[in-house]
Amino acid sequence: MDIIFLREVRAETVIGVYDWERLAPQTILLDLEIGIPSEVPCHSDDIGDTIHYGVVVERIRQSLAEQHFLLIEALAEHIARMVREEFGAPWTKVAVTKLNILPDVKHVGVMIERGHRPR
Ligand SMILES: Nc1nc2c(c(=O)[nH]1)N=C([C@H](O)[C@@H](O)CO)CN2
Numbered sequence: 819m820d821i822i823f824l825r826e827v828r829a830e831t832v833i834g835v836y837d838w839e840r841l842a843p844q845t846i847l848l849d850l851e852i853g854i855p856s857e858v859p860c861h862s863d864d865i866g867d868t869i870h871y872g873v874v875v876e877r878i879r880q881s882l883a884e885q886h887f888l889l890i891e892a893l894a895e896h897i898a899r900m901v902r903e904e905f906g907a908p909w910t911k912v913a914v915t916k917l918n919i920l921p922d923v924k925h926v927g928v929m930i931e932r933g934h935r936p937r
Pocket residue numbers: 833834835836839888889890891916919
């Protein structure tokens with residue numbers, strides 16, 4: 819399967835289980851791998867045959883501005899579902915990273931995989 823990847827996408831969202839985290843949006847980083855349904859775009863050279871990564875990023879940022887989660891697990895699941903249901907990806911891997919959350923820990927995060935990844 820051919821895979822589009824996006825590294826360290828910055829997004830603003832309200833996320834966290836504690837009251838102080840619900841007061842204002844924080845910056846998170848997203849890493850995505852998105853399986854593309856076919857090899858057609860490699861031959862057609864046509865954006866209409868693939869998943870437009872710019873549109874994916876805009877959709878995620880828009881959604882996270884409107885929808886808020888307590889857990890990074892739930893946020894990752896939301897993104898994975900959008901990527902699969904709205905963009906037709908058969909498989910995706912989503913990592914969510916929170917910055918400067920724990921003392922003496924650079925980053926914390928979660929990584930999930932959803933869908934089937936053919937060989
Ligand atoms: N497995 C998780 N553990 C924790 C989460 C989370 O989303 N998943 N969140 C928090 C707090 O929101 C934290 O970011 C602030 O201290 C704690 N543990």
